[in-house]
Amino acid sequence: MNPEISPKELRQLIRNKEWTIPTSGAARGCVQANLVMLPQDEAFNFLLFCVRNPKPCPILDVLEPGQVEPAIAPGADLRNDLPRYRIFVNGQFKTESEDVADIFNDDMVSFLLGCSFSFENAMMAAGLPIRNIEESKNVSMYVTSRPCKPAGPFSAPLVVTMRPMTPEQAVRAVQITTRFHLTHGAPVHMGSPAEIGIKDLNRPGFGDSVTIRDGEIPVFWACGVTSQLAVTSTPLSLVITHAPGYMFVSDLVDEDLTIL
């Protein structure tokens, strides 16, 4: 963990509106999470969606209705401790906000889902290239032709991130990310993008395109954006998520999430 700021200190800065930028690289070594809040009527079905699709939607924590203090970050308040939220009403994106204390209510259930920052740290420690970080860009994300398993009213295509590497590096990347099954785990595909419905690697659905060098192949991991497509796939009265890149920073350290 980066000693310069603890996750608790970071969350306090965010709560005081003194930290209003993305959380990438902050409190490095601590687990960051995707946030989804939705009405308890549909909480079972959304939890089921996550359970059925553990690679894009790995569950780090689920709170009881109305609760805002996650077990993985004692003292935190999910209504204030992320720097930016997105609010959806009746299935439509409404606005972004720096806190949701005024609209969160006792009927809502909060989900924290793993994100790929944890395994990126581990891959970098092993000397593997993370091209988007090398090029100071957002990771390339693509909507694939592979459907997730639906649950109740929730459905979504699998969204993937892509990192280019040599085949030898890809082997090592499989080994390293396998350990991190709660932050998307091993790749879901590598090589031919067409096979998973990606027509042009230079035109990602979200994020930026990155350089693919001679001799490199695209390696694809399941992506947490899948959960955002799923939760907005049906018109719920109110849904709150983090804004992309503005994650929840927990007290867990990356190694807490490893299977072995």
Next chain:
Amino acid sequence: MNPEISPKELRQLIRNKEWTIPTSGAARGCVQANLVMLPQDEAFNFLLFCVRNPKPCPILDVLEPGQVEPAIAPGADLRNDLPRYRIFVNGQFKTESEDVADIFNDDMVSFLLGCSFSFENAMMAAGLPIRNIEESKNVSMYVTSRPCKPAGPFSAPLVVTMRPMTPEQAVRAVQITTRFHLTHGAPVHMGSPAEIGIKDLNRPGFGDSVTIRDGEIPVFWACGVTSQLAVTSTPLSLVITHAPGYMFVSDLVDEDLTIL
């Protein structure tokens, strides 16, 4: 998989009441599962209990309310395809039954949870001793002093199984069972039973006691019986489970459950 009988054939025999004995060793190599059925009102909380306690309660499949055909066994019917069920009314054990077609209703949600048969096969293939199988006994199970994480009205102490082995064998057993994270995964404890609240290894809470030889240590794994204690920890109007040893046999093969 044992070629003499397929899981589909086994389920048909069971449905015809032509197979009324425990399922241990049947359709060997196929994944067997614990069954829990409960009213949908509490399905979210019970799913949450399982998610929060993945080692004792690893989720293989959860069905929508009223559904009886699991994704992991197309064509199966959970109301008839287990040889014996246990029925609980208002939290009290009521009776055992050979099918539950008459009492299952559209309001109920079914959970299939991993069981330790899968990793026992893998350990035996590696030459490790499974003492209870060697001695033709039921595995030794103990209620520990470690509480599971509660969820809604559900709580339970962690229940463990115990298999004695040498320290060297225990190291190998950790490696092998780590791969099977959906059937309880790596041990939760080894060595001192007192540390997890077990006073006398010769007096298990469930199952039989087995011989512990000189130089062997007890190795403890999380046990699916935990889920049965949890689901009966609050007086639900109706709960159905499998009877101990009379499991649901799915179409999955053990290797489908491995993380690596």
